[in-house]
Amino acid sequence: FDNQPLKGRRVVVTAGGTKEPIDPVRFLTNRSSGKMGYALAEAALAAGADVTLIAATKRDCSAAIHLVLAPSAKEMLKAVEEAMLDADAFIGAAAVSDFALEKPFDKKVKKTSSDSHLTLDLVQNPDILKTVGTQKKPGQVVIGFAAETNDLLQNAERKLKSKQADMIVANDVLAPSAGFDKDTNQVTLIQANQVPIEIGPKSKTAIAEDIIQQLVTILDGQ
Numbered sequence: 207f208d209n210q211p212l213k214g215r216r217v218v219v220t221a222g223g224t225k226e227p228i229d230p231v232r233f234l235t236n237r238s239s240g241k242m243g244y245a246l247a248e249a250a251l252a253a254g255a256d257v258t259l260i261a262a263t264k265r266d267c268s269a270a271i272h273l274v275l276a277p278s279a280k281e282m283l284k285a286v287e288e289a290m291l292d293a294d295a296f297i298g299a300a301a302v303s304d305f306a307l308e309k310p311f312d313k314k315v316k317k318t319s320s321d322s323h324l325t326l327d328l329v330q331n332p333d334i335l336k337t338v339g340t341q342k343k344p345g346q347v348v349i350g351f352a353a354e355t356n357d358l359l360q361n362a363e364r365k366l367k368s369k370q371a372d373m374i375v376a377n378d379v380l381a382p383s384a385g386f387d388k389d390t391n392q393v394t395l396i397q398a399n400q401v402p403i404e405i406g407p408k409s410k411t412a413i414a415e416d417i418i419q420q421l422v423t424i425l426d427g428q
């Protein structure tokens with residue numbers, strides 16, 4: 207980035223697939239690698255921002271990024287709410303589990319000879335993006351992701367409204383160059399009353415730079 211367009215700005219990014227504990231040794235998770243979120247944190251840093259990356263998945267990143275590990279959705283929400291107190295922008299790239307055990311087992315669950323079934327009772331997790339979107343302060347910009355397998359634009363537009371986000375990065379996870387654990391992605395940027403912007407397919411690093419460039423445009427327009 208030329209001339210550090212995010213200098214003096216604080217950007218909070220979430221990354222990775224959350225891990226929801228079952229017992230002390232097991233958890234429920236998903237296929238997210240965290241690559242897109244880490245690439246966004248690096249791109250925001252390169253643009254001059256002060257970056258807090260709240261990640262459920264540990265990967266290498268620049269030492270200048272404030273990395274906070276938050277494995278479960280509840281831990282992630284707590285870290286995000288604290289970081290958003292003095293942030294200019296939120297980018298929710300994490301694949302947050304929609305469900306978790308209300309109360310994980312204290313001890314490792316054992317097999318028994320009497321019962322071949324185990325039932326786990328799951329309850330809905332808090333929606334981190336929706337919480338940030340509905341609680342955002344004037345001037346704060348909120349960006350979310352929508353991983354879809356069908357009706358990409360309609361679903362993304364619905365999410366833009368329901369989560370009170372300023373932009374949704376819609377991602378067709380079934381496209382050959384897009385989705386979980388790939389190094390490339392193909393996305394559509396959706397904002398209210400604007401023509402959708404199609405990006406890629408190209409590397410997650412290059413996609414992240416375009417998303418950060420769009421964040422700069424939104425922040426400058428306020």
Ligand code: C5P
Pocket residue numbers: 279298299300301302303304331332333334335336349350351352353365
């Ligand atoms: O509604 P859906 O989960 O498809 O929306 C995806 C977006 O919402 C992503 O930005 C994801 O990080 C965020 N999300 C969240 N908390 C949840 C579920 C999704 O922040 N519990």
